[in-house]
Amino acid sequence: MSLRLRLTVLYGGLFLLAGVVLLGVTYLLFTQQVGRRVTVLIGTPPPGLAALPFPEGLDAQARQVREAAATSLLTQGGIALAAVAVLAAAVGWLVAGRALAPLRQVTETARRIAAAADPGGHERIALRGPEDEVKNLADAFDVMVERLDRSFDAQRRFVANASHELRTPLTLNRSLVEVAMHRRTASDDVRQLGTKLLQINARHEKLISGLLLLARSESALTERCPVDLAAIASHVVPPGVQEDLGDATALGDALMLERLVHNLVENGIRHNVEGGWVRVATRTRLPSVELEVTNSGPVIPPSEVPALFDPFHRRARVAADGAGLGLSIVRSVAHAHGGEVAATARPEGGLVVVVSLPAA
Template sequence: MLRGGTVVRRFTILYASGFLGSGIVLLALTYLMSGVRLSVPADPSAGPRTSQQQIRDLRTRLADVHVQQEHRWVVASLIALVVMAVLSLLLGRLLAGRVLRPLRLVTAATRRISAENLHERLAVTGPADEVKELADTVDGLLERLEASFVAQRRFVGNASHELRTPLATMRASLDVAVAKPEPAAQTLALAGRLRTELDRVDRLLDGFLLLARAEHSAFADRTLLSLGELARESLDSRASDIAAKALDLRTEVGPTAWTRGSAALLSRLVQNLVDNAIAHNEESGWIRVAVDGDGSEARLVVETGGRVLEQDEVDRLGRPFERLGTARTGSEGSSGLGLSIVAAIVAAHGGRLVLRARPRGGLRVAVTLPSAAPEGDAVTAEVTA
């Protein structure tokens, strides 16, 4: 028994009609291809015979004709069966494709929706059948997910802002305690340790705020930017740290890597990659920074040497608080948010982030962003620089 649902009825009616039509055509072809005259021709050379002899001859001829008819019937049926099998496959494919087309549209629309565009909906129109019910269910799920993501980002942002006040109060209390005449050595030592931890918490809050902003993807300060210029600025700002570790810096910065986005976020992206390359490098190691682009993409690649890493280990670096070779809370100078912030900024700008363990040791980070056409003056300035 068919339950209420137009898709079920549509499938049943269409396929039943298709097979019924195939059967009718099969019978018609069999009838047309098996037509045989059953008349028995007279033999003019034969003389008068007895009735019994004529009856025996007639039966013999009728038997031969019957055998020929059965043979033709079998051949015609086999040919018709093959023809209708092919036609039934084509017909079934056509009907199934026509009925399932709305489901393919729903599937394609669902695949396009991710954490960055949860505000989009399928909004399927048409009769209130199972397909529309499925689409409405998916829309309801997307609405709940969007609300959950928004609440999470709002909580992270609000909590980070609210924690600024107690941090400032602690810093002020430390300054007051140290400013007293002849503070005890233990007080100075404790104040130094507390300042270090407060700085670490401060960096962690900065990371949370930036991560929440990047994941929200709602920044209005989009402007035309040169990835090459951002890379040069980041490397110049960390020149002393690079020299302190005796790192061999290799740069390949082209003039065509232009993109459009948030200057603050993209600057932080490049800075995080440079900081990561310095902090997780070995003494007297090397860093390679390459920037190039074409008409569709702008690319930034940062490579470092070091120990051989497992790809499974590297794949987790885009998640918050993931580090290489250390415990979750075991890094003094790192918040564990560097590459997760990079991943969020790249996603917010519609780009791709690829992390690869180099076969000979070290890490390769490749960022690809949508390219933007620069103005003539900007190109001239970039080439001159």
């Protein structure tokens, strides 16, 4: 039961219990007093007079009157108590709802902040009212959200600034290596070393680009427009990948959604077995659209599936091929669009990843 219902039952139960006790005490006092008065009026003669004989049926009639009055008291009192108990429960329901209204405001605000793309969020409860326990709770929640907002903003700025700063030396390194490799006097050893250095540099550049995109995707979207996921998938999917592209128009940022599809398809191709397959499907299931990427990769224990979306998580077999940000970017982009990502390990091997996004 909800807290409001529990409070209503508590109020109504206490009132009903008090009413039953009051009715019982009234019944006892009433029967005692009526019996005493009947005895005085019938069985006790006035002072100075002898006891007069009276019919035997008079005492029985007096008992009947007393029992009828007591029964009437219980019946009418019980009916009145039941009616007033129902009224008290209704009033308790209204009073409990009014008392819990600030708590509902706190809960709804917390849910909106938790469901927002921006982890910190800029919404606050800002509860107005007397300085009571609920107001103190709301103020403490606002302080906590404010600190989280500053923390997330500082983290995103640090990642973005560091990534920008690292791009310049990586670009310079690539240029110097390419110049050294293309000299006429360059030996084969120099060219082989230059090739390896370019590969390492390209991997670092990919890592930096991934960090920048990850930092950007963790911020709330400012502009949204209809985006055809089927068209993006048909453009991104390379030859050899199975396609089942139905109508699926999402609402969001086209460049970020293109990167989401690219990362999922690339992940399905990279983490696969020799001779395996990859299938991409799009469909509409209002109020959402879905993108599903399935592959026939190696067997993955179900307990390891959630860790695949952690940043810098890489499987040992392909540790040197990626930066470990592909699925992390997919999850961040989906959350920035108000969507969700669900991954399921196939018993025969491979992974099924389903991205749900709000339909346009």
